[in-house]
Structures are given as structure tokens and as C-alpha cells.
Amino acid sequence: EVQLVESGGGLVQPGGSLRLSCAASGFTFSSYYMNWVRQAPGKGLEWVANIKQDGSEKYYVDSLRGRFIISRDNAKNSLYLQMTSLGAEDTAVYYCARGPDYQFMDVWGQGTTVTVSS
Amino acid sequence: QSVLTQPASASGTPGQRVTISCSGSRSNIGGDYVYWFQHVPGMAPNLLIYRDNQRPSGVPDRFSGSNSGTSASLAISGLRSEDEADYYCAAWDDRLRGLVFGGGTKLTVL
Numbered sequence: 001e002v003q004l005v006e007s008g009g010g011l012v013q014p015g016g017s018l019r020l021s022c023a024a025s026g027f028t029f030s031s032y033y034m035n036w037v038r039q040a041p042g043k044g045l046e047w048v049a050n051i052k053q054d055g056s057e058k059y060y061v062d063s064l065r066g067r068f069i070i071s072r073d074n075a076k077n078s079l080y081l082q083m084t085s086l087g088a089e090d091t092a093v094y095y096c097a098r099g100p101d102y103q104f105m106d107v108w109g110q111g112t113t114v115t116v117s118s
Numbered sequence: 119q120s121v122l123t124q125p126a127s128a129s130g131t132p133g134q135r136v137t138i139s140c141s142g143s144r145s146n147i148g149g150d151y152v153y154w155f156q157h158v159p160g161m162a163p164n165l166l167i168y169r170d171n172q173r174p175s176g177v178p179d180r181f182s183g184s185n186s187g188t189s190a191s192l193a194i195s196g197l198r199s200e201d202e203a204d205y206y207c208a209a210w211d212d213r214l215r216g217l218v219f220g221g222g223t224k225l226t227v228l
Contacts, residue, residue, distance in 0.1 A: 035217075037163075044120065045155070045163065045206050047217040061216050095162065103210040103217065104153045106174060108162040 002026040002107050004096045009112030016086050020112060022079040022096030027107075030054075030074040033099030036081045037108075038092040046092075048081070050099055059102065086116045121146060122207055122220035129226040135195040138223045140207030142188050146218055150210045152190040154183055157204045157222075166205075167192060194225075202227045 008020040022034070036048040049060045049070040058070055069082040079096055093113050097105035123141040130136040140152065154167040165174050167183035170190065182193045190209075194201055207220040 044204075044222040045157070045208075045219045047208070047219060050217070059216055062214060097163075103151060104165070104168055104208065106165045106168070108164070110162050 002098070004098065004107060004109035006094060006096045006109045006112035009094065009114045011115045011117060012086055013118050014087055014116055016116070017082070017084045018086065018114060020081040020083070020094055020096075020114070022109060024077045024079065024096075024098070027098070029072075029077040033102050034070075034072060034079045035097040035099050035105050036068075036070060036079075037095045037097055037105070039095070039111075040089070040092040043092075048094070050102060051079070052102070057102075083114070086114075088116050090114060091116045120221040121211060121214070121218035122209065124205075124207060124220035124223045126221070127224045127226065129228055130194075130197045131228050132197055132199065134197045135193060136197055136225065138192045138194075138205050138207075138225070140190045140192070140220050142190075142209060142218075144188060145213035146209040146211040147185060147190055148188040149212055152183065152185045153208045154181075154192045155206045155208065157206060159204070163206070197227055199227050201225060 003025045005023045035050040051058045051070045071080045093111040095111045096109040098107040151169040155163045156166050157163040170185040171183045180196045204222045206222045211218045
């Protein structure tokens with residue numbers, strides 16, 4: 001069974017950092033693009049970033065470039081999102097999602113919640 | 119303000135056909151494929167339509183998609199109570215070099 005399980009969410013103070021992880025199983029992880037997508041409370045889905053199969057190409061939403069870094073470890077079947085200088089606007093459920101190509105996602109995880117608050 | 123524009127809400131009665139629109143520009147819908155996702159709050163989003171009009175295995179043929187120029191639409195026929203969810207369109211934007219979503223349409227089955 002194809003599965004994506006996010007972890008690493010929690011409560012963080014404004015200005016702090018957090019690293020999210022996504023453990024993949026049930027498919028050949030190294031054959032797919034991988035994405036992070038978030039949903040703030042009461043808002044719609046927002047694509048955050050994606051990364052090519054070998055990590056050689058990364059795309060980010062303009063508003064987050066420089067603060068968030070996407071990475072992957074194909075040997076560990078894992079995807080990561082390093083988030084820095086967090087603000088209240090980063091409070092959201094963060095989803096990990098598999099991408100057959102750079103344009104879309106076909107399998108999503110259940111999400112991990114990040115709350116930025118003092 | 120989302121790059122792709124969807125109506126905030128839509129509704130229908132069981133058995134009806136409902137259409138949800140998604141409007142964009144030449145840099146996204148007009149030049150690339152459109153994707154549709156169904157999202158029940160609290161659950162993982164689900165891919166409904168890919169590459170304008172293709173259905174993943176397991177998605178009923180009650181769901182169909184189309185793309186014409188800079189607009190796209192999702193049609194749901196034979197509406198069922200379990201179709202009540204939020205629906206999002208998405209497309210790659212060549213100018214922004216990123217994936218953009220519509221603001222989402224909340225579908226209510228009356």
C-alpha cells in the first residue's frame with residue numbers, strides 16, 4: 001500500500017525553526033517528484049515546494065523562497081522541509097504529496113500540524 | 119487572492135449534475151494541464167482529475183474535467199451525499215515557476 005506519513009509538526013515560537021519529515025512506503029520513492037502543500041486554518045490549499053527525483057531541481061512558491069528548504073534522502077525514503085523564521089502566517093497543516101511529474105500530486109499524506117504562537 | 123479563480127460555493131440535490139469552474143490565464147491553464155482535487159476537511163486531499171480530463175483508477179466516471187483556453191471545469195453528475203467536500207483546481211504556472219491552486223469551492227449536497 002502506498003503510504004506517506006508526515007511528522008515533526010508542533011508548537012513553535014515566532015521566529016523559530018522546525019523541520020518536517022515525510023516517510024514514504026509502498027512505492028519506489030526515488031522515481032517520483034515530491035511536494036509539500038499546506039492549508040492554513042480556514043484557508044485553501046497552498047503549494048509550498050517540490051523536488052525532483054534526484055534532488056537536482058527544486059521549486060518554491062515565491063513568498064517562501066529563502067525561508068523554507070525542501071530536501072530528500074532516497075536511501076531513507078524520506079522527504080524533509082526545513083522551515084525558518086516562522087511567523088503566525090505559517091500556522092497550517094502541512095501535507096507531503098507524491099508527484100508523478102513536477103506538475104501535480106497523486107498521493108497525499110494525512111498531514112502534520114504546525115502552530116506558530118508565543 | 120488565488121491565482122486561479124473558483125466560485126466559493128456550489129450546491130445541488132442528489133442525482134443532479136453540478137459544474138465547478140476554474141479561471142486562470144495563459145501562463146497557467148492556458149498553457150498547461152489542469153488538475154482537480156477533492157478535500158474532505160480532516161482527511162488527505164484526493165486527486166480526482168489529472169491532465170485536464172483523465173481519471174485516476176478508483177475515481178468514478180461521474181467526475182469529468184475539461185479545459186478550454188484559460189478556463190477549466192469539473193462536472194459531477196449523479197450527485198451523491200458523499201460528494202460533499204471542498205474542490206480545488208490547480209495548474210503549473212510557467213511565469214511563477216510553481217503550482218497554483220484555486221481558492222476552493224465548497225460543494226453542498228442539499
